Amino acid sequence: MRVGAVVLDRQSVVPLYYQIQQGLSEQIRSGELKPGALMPSEQEIAARLGVSRMTARQALKSLCSRGLAFSQRGRGTFVSRMKLEKNFRQLLSFSEEMKDRGSQPRSRVLAFRKIHPGEDVVEALHLNPAEEVILLRRVRMADSAPLCVEATHLPARLCPDLLENFEPSGSLYRALAEQYGLQVHMADEVAEASIATEAEAKLLRVREKSPVFRFMRTAYLHNGQPIEFVKSIYRGDRCRVVNRLTRQLENRQLSSSVLVQGGG
Amino acid sequence: MRVGAVVLDRQSVVPLYYQIQQGLSEQIRSGELKPGALMPSEQEIAARLGVSRMTARQALKSLCSRGLAFSQRGRGTFVSRMKLEKNFRQLLSFSEEMKDRGSQPRSRVLAFRKIHPGEDVVEALHLNPAEEVILLRRVRMADSAPLCVEATHLPARLCPDLLENFEPSGSLYRALAEQYGLQVHMADEVAEASIATEAEAKLLRVREKSPVFRFMRTAYLHNGQPIEFVKSIYRGDRCRVVNRLTRQLENRQLSSSVLVQGGG
């Protein structure tokens, strides 16, 4: 029930709802608000912090959308009982992911040059037929042991002179953001279970026919334009895919009720 | 720019923002609003449909959160260029998923009984040490060919008499919802790449050591209480894992600016 711990800075550029959300979020992390506990109501937050109810509501809703809480009409908003220490749904570059896990990322560059792409790449990146792409093929290592072989394809049009500007063992996402203002926003990923070919096994330092993941990932800018297509092979013994799935019952129910009520 | 096609029913129980969202959503699906196109602004929707700007805004925001659109401050809201016919992150039961794909779901029941669970199940379902679970082990088939072997564990406490009430070749999620009021809301899933054991290969009708996915999935109710723990083995040649990842730059940037501004 205590909102007192949250202090607002009304001069800050950080929105009020965000400050409130951060404060509550911190209270959940610290255990001050325990899983299952009733959170302060919208009115209570509004009254104690001197904001309007809609602002308080926006803070609570963003906690809900992040999965930290859930609301029940007529009852209140409660802290979720789910663990969420994982980076569900977070799109991280290899470097970022290794850093989050406390491992040392390293790369061995196998290729870094301009090529004429294959059909799958053309389709994934929405390229014109004759358009060239930059290929970066690397063996990526965590703590000195190979983790995956990764082939990245970028439309040459969007990052001219990348071959000269980019040190290919570094963080590609950072270079795209800093040098070209290209911010990756989301990605679609398809994973298959497979076994390593002889060549792959050699690069990954595993036995032939060891289990591996094959990923195909297409990354997009904020406006939906494809910016990157990656094919990668991960060692099955060093990698898991973690997902969070949601069941969107609301949509299904509501849309059917719209239909029932006469098509608009 | 045309909002005229959307007609609101102010007597309906369906919220206005939802009716608007459905209308716009339909215009996107039908191609009337093309990828990359500028959507009607909040003000325009508000004026044309006679609702307040906040209501129009809520409709647009929900389109954004569903990935159908994106907003740019000072410019407008645009239709996303991303394809999204896939059920990204949608938690579907096996029966629902097969139906969506136009396949005929079938099951062969291997076991359906009460057991004392192993440690992994106890931990995943947050059980008391002596608590029993209902085990349902099935070979699941699509179009008459085996797709996976699935072992579902449910806390017996939450669905008493399920052994008597449920026809184990049917849809479990429907039974849980209709008979016990238990609605699955979300699930965490871990996938590993592996190869089939001899017994698994026999059930799946593949060669031994064929590539397979191993899934471990924990499903939760709306309040975060675990309701189901599933271990399943999918044939690698008949199954892909499709994901959508998002890059939450906003949070990272904002939270760091909060820190910079003095931890208040």
Added chain:
DNA sequence: CCCGTCCGGTTGTATAGACGACTGGACATA
């Protein structure tokens, strides 16, 4: 031609208030 200024349009944030729907408990009634 280049550059800065201004301005209209757009989204982001915030306020204040209103009503409806639902929950759970207190209370009164049969």
Added chain:
DNA sequence: TATGTCCAGTCGTCTATACAACCGGACGGG
């Protein structure tokens, strides 16, 4: 006891308004 009614608290929806931040084009000055 069992049942129904009322009520305070809460979230869901909706309105009306205001200002800030930002984008892009028009315009004008150099």
